[in-house]
Amino acid sequence: MNHTSRTYSKADAQWLFKMAWRDGKASGKRLVLFMASIILGIAAVVSIQSFSNNLKENITIQSKALMGADFVIDSEQLPNEKVQRIIDSLGGQNAREVNFVSMVAFPNSGATKFMQVRGIEGGYPFYGTLMTKPISAGKKYQRNNGALVDGTVLLQYNVKVGDSIKIGNSVFPILGTLLSVPGSTGIGASFAPSVLIPFHSVEGTGLLQKGSRIDYNYYFVAKPEQDLELLNETVDPILDAERADMDTHTETSERLGRRYENVGRFLNLVAFIALLLGCVGVASSVHIYIKEKLRAVAVLKCIGATRKQTFLIYLIQIAGMGLLGGLIGTVAGLVLQQLFPLILQGLLPFQVELSISFQAILMGLTLGLFMSVLFALSPLLSTWYVSPLQVLRIDEQGSFASKKARLWVLAAIVLFTFLFAFWLLQNWQRAFVFVVGILITFAVLAGFANLFMKGIKKYFPSSWGFTARQSLLNLFRPNNQTTVLVLAIGVGMFLISTLYFTKDFLLAKANLENNEQSPNIILFDIQTEQKEAVVNSILLDELPVISTIPIVTMRVHSIKGKLANAIRLDTTSTINQWIINHEFRITYRDSLISSENSVEGEWPSVAIAGEPIPISLSDNVARDAQVKLGDHMVFNVQGVIMETVVRHIRTVDWGRVQLNFSILFPKGVLEKAPQFHVVTTHAPDEATSATMQRELVHKFPNVSILDLRQILSLIEDILNKISWVINFMAFFSILTGIMVLIGSVRTSKYQRIKESVLLRTIGARSKQILRITALEYLYLGLLGSGIGLLLAVLGSQMLAYFVFEIPFTPSWVPFLVILPGITFLVLLIGLGNSISVLRSPPLEVLRKEKS
Template sequence: MAWRDAKASRVRLLLFMASIILGIAAVVSIQLFSTNLKDNIQLQSKALMGADYIIDSRQVPTERAQAIIDSLQPDASEVNFVSMIAFPKNGGTKLVKVRGLEGGFPFYGTIDTQPASAAATYQESGGALVDATLLLQFNIKPGDSIKVGELTLPITGALKAIPGSTAISTSVAPPVLIPYRLIKDTKLIQFGSRKEYQYFYKVSDTLNLKRFEDKIDPMLKAESADLDTHTSTSRRLGKRYDNVGKFLNLAAFIALLLGCIGIASSVHIYIKEKLKAIAVLKCMGASRLQSFLIFLIQISGIGIIGGLFGALIGIGLQELFPYLLKDFLPFDVEISISAQPIFMGVFLGLFMSVLFALLPLLRTWYVSPLEVLRVDEKAAQEPKKVRYLVFAAIILFLFLFSFWLLNDAIYALGFVAATFITFSILAGAALLCIKGIRKFFPKRWGFTLRQSLLNLFRPNNQTVVLVVAIGLGTFLISTLYFTKDILLTKSEIDTSANANMIILDVQTEQREAVEQLITSKGLPVIDNIPLVTMRLHSIKGELVNALRQDSTTQIKRWVLNHEFRTTYRDSLTSSEELQEGVWTPELNSDDPVVISISDNLALDLNIDVGDAIVFNVQGVLMETTIGSIRKVDWQQLKPNFSVVFPKGVLEDAPQFSVMATNVPNQERSATLQRELVAKFPNVSIIDLRQVFTIVEDILDKVTWIINFMAFFSILTGIIVLIGSVRTSKYQRIKESVLLRTLGAKNTQILQISAFEYVFLGLIGSLVGILLALLSSLCLALLVFKEPFAPSMIPFLVFLPGITLLVLGIGLSNIQTVLRSSPLEVLRREG
């Protein structure tokens, strides 16, 4: 019976199935890719690092740190720093990461070079391995030379890949590998240079790295050094990509939820039509269980087939993710297929189809045989207890599924609560519209308009079901769109700043000469910022060394080991805003030292205005008091500082400078960079236009990924609308046929249907967008803590677009009535 009835209703049942296929496909593809990603991180954790563990220090290791490093007997070591290099062949210059290596690093994975032999010979031959993309950019080949500081050496090979590098990091500062012994000859490591010392270790698998890390790392941290094991690195990587996975999972869940709403709304209308047939079956002796099972088997079959198709599509789709995310991953993800996602897809399809269709399905249980004579909208109502139990099961499932995806009970509860509130508001808005139209019915309007309004609250009306389906679909799609805007706005950088080139590490004796070179080119010196390096000695009378040993302190650990680069000036910059205290522009030599700190540093240090801090300024202790706290906009790509001194304090301290200028075009930028590198090889130059291009490219890729996932929700939402509105056609056909029999013209029937669907589309989409606006405002202020500037796209595109879509689908419903005679239509539908 289930099979025979399904064959007669196959078009509608296929639409039910389509509602859930895309949601299952999205969840399966993302879950499968996340599993593959985690497996790859664990399997390749050693190859990612190239060693079992690494000790690194941002300065020359202290005597005690060096003793620990030597006692562990490093198998390889490295010093790396960011610097400008030049190609003598054509005068090209570029900011790169110079890595001086000695020993057999990497112990796992390989250095991929062209020719392949260069990786093994560059240290002995005294050559350089240069990033392959960089060589192509400057038309340089192995055999040409490269100038690093004051050292010129041959390029022995093109560097394609090395453990620990990602596409993003190498695009900002491409790597150049040279032998460790030649670093001194470059004369680039001077006062103020940003450098890092790394020591690589290979150990037997019997060593318990977690216990080893817990013992050694605190000792190294006390000496401003750090220990990283391949297991801790894989955990960090896993957490980093978990955030991406959570967003993708939520987008997939939204698509799946839309599919379930499509199932629920379509089955509601479908079963409503079948009540009379069920009553007939019961008159002929069918039991409650039999009539219930007929339709349960249909819905279960839809769920199983939809889940299977969704899982197979998901398996195909997840092959795209390594390509989409390749620039964000430090390794190639190997995709493996297992039976688990297929089982998960089939189970989700079956379970969610039955769960969300259960409420309308239960009505078949409570149809009495007598209702064959009097089926109406109040017939076959299930008991309230049963209804509440089904609602409770749906809410419990949504919570458990959200918790499984997000792994956070609070967020999962918030997501379910927001969905439930939205559902209630949409249903309430639909009922309010019905009540309002009934109470203030426009009796003087024309026949077609009155008839279309009457359809919104007559028996067998579809107002609540369609407004909820349309509104929730619009709400979820619009929320995804508004959230995407918040995420991308948060990631934007200010490209309108006057300075577009920054010159770093200018020594005190070089300052005037660099200024003269810039001005001789007809370019302005926009900023000439002095930098003084220092460390914390004590905070509010407590020594930093003692605080490092205190496990109960509320001060963040990074601050205690950090080397601060501070400056001095008499005014705030455009990226700063005074939050607390009084700004002090200048001090006399005998005045107490009053400083200004950033709000994030004040939070991490757990200090306030008036508290005392002692700094160690290259061996000299300096007592200071917090005079003011600034809010700093770190997103602006310009020199910003956590600690700022007033003028009159640090002028005689050892220091170096950062300068900024504005170069009008690429040719003049290249000329200035060449001359600066030739005369001052220790300076580093950041061309902000290149950085803007790289960041914009990254943001474009992020936008593409977000839009790709939003596409699932939008497409599923459209299918839900098609399913819901198409299913409603069977309720309107008999009314339209009756109107034609009474003499109504085709244009009148067309207008009645058109106005009804326009009202439904407008009400549902408008309420959905307004709810999305409210929820996105809450997200922006409470979660992202960003100002919210809503896009007009949902109002200008989604509102008319969804309304027109509902109108188009609705009008296609009555084409059968318009093209055929009333009797022919009734026979066909019967």
């Protein structure tokens, strides 16, 4: 008995697979676009996830090499007695470094360059490689009092090994070309390329002056079995109180991972949108496909097939297509992944070694099968409730019997969407908001589609001509596809336009101002006694002095009456620790600049003798210090205690290429405080800039000059790479949306064939049928894409306000290009559907479709 049962089950399964294969083979063309939706969505997810996994693995593996040591203690000043005791208690540093940025000169060529000077003592780096040419130069530069200079700089200024380099008051022979050094990223090294000299020779340069930005680093090799996490938790708070800090290689790994987090989030968002578009394509394609198959299901039931058997035939068919689509999409994703290191070259501090991510492969195959079945379940349920009588007549009542089952399927789809969004975005609130936004979009689109149909039905224009009336009737006739097509078109338009607006946000925030009114040369570290001479030197070269900005350094002494040390020790305090540990560089002026906007209060405020000094805070400082208008803050200005009151809060666009400050003082308060100055000017060409820089470096070796024209090409290259990534991934999602659109509209062809044949049979001309079809798809295209675009504008405005915190200025491209383009595409596909019908006799078409 059991043997017979097993034989029957096996034969039954074989019959189901055979029927699914035969029916699928006969309908292959209809399912190709269904597969295309899956392939593109899976390819986007697999490529991005596989690359992200590789990037995380590379950062973890190379974290020691990126730092060059197990942990480092860094400070902006020489260690005091307490910090030195901590260093000694750890066994003493294995290497130490002093680094700062400065102008350096090449006496042989007369050229100057803004560079990062790093004075090294000891065997640093202990991990990774100090790559030099010749190799021996990295081992002997310290004892021979020589310099290792960035290779790109040597090529740029036609300088070679054996020449000399002047840093401040000292001249060093160039012993070797510096090819790579741990801790220098591609971007940072390009802005201020490195030059390495011995630690003991830095003092002789005369550049370690008061007010200069100097960092001291002490590198350590951990002892065996030393718990770096515990060490950091114990020592770092003590160092923070002494204006020092500890970093471990594991922290560096985490920080570097966060540094590329935003890029990863955007790519994950793109992948999610591409996959969601694929899901919409699956649902809409299968919905129309299954409706066409309902008569075939009824026939099967007439000849004895059960509900379960007919349901499983099409479930097997869809699952097989999903598995195949997932397999092709996974392979395509792994191929696409190879492009990411090339695209992001120069944005990462190391070469990413690509490997096959089995997690991404498993995810691609699983997603292909799972999303196909899940998003096809709702239309597939129709096969369960089909009556055999539907062979003879149309029976629409069956769909109502599945309402409860459809609700369960809908709940499963929402849960899947939320879980997948959470997995990609790593934030349940963002995932929840995103899913709610998608649900609202679907609801609004479906609601408008139904209102549109009811409105046409109620206010039908009976006086219109035959073709116009027939095109409107098609929108609300039985078995119409208006809601499905409006949803597919509208959601595609919504996601594509939102992605386009987001792309504009990202590129606008990275925009670099470069005009005649903007300074392109910045001189800083100018001492007060040098300011007038520096300004005169610039004026003698007939260049403008755009601004002279005084900078005073200070630290927070107390906030709202509570001392900084008390805040540090208070474990319940929610004030951000960086506020009390940071050395602020502030300025004083009586106006706001273009990158600042008032939030609360008024500026300038006038200082009144005997009262607290009014100050202006940037909104991030006010938030992190937890102060508002009228609150008091006391600052330690290099030993002088100053009581202030918050009179103004402003926003600052930190992305602008200009000097911005967290704290502003009014004029008439800090003029006599110890300070240094920043002077900005504009050089019209490279020759003028080079002449001015040579003169200034010769007269004032401590003054650093940042020539923005020298780094402009680098910034533009970086922005071009970012733009390329964004545009490429946006195009990838747009392509997915177009494929979904083609699939949905193309599949609806099989619902139009019978109507077209009947119209031809009763005497309608081909031009009339084409006109009816054109008008119908024009209505659908305009309705779906128009509502989708309006929803995208609303969603993007919220995104700009809540996420990017910038004003929203919508681009006209979606209105002038994407909206007409999508509408025209819908119209074109719709007309293409009818051409094959119109070119053949009605009987031939019906026989062909029946076969």
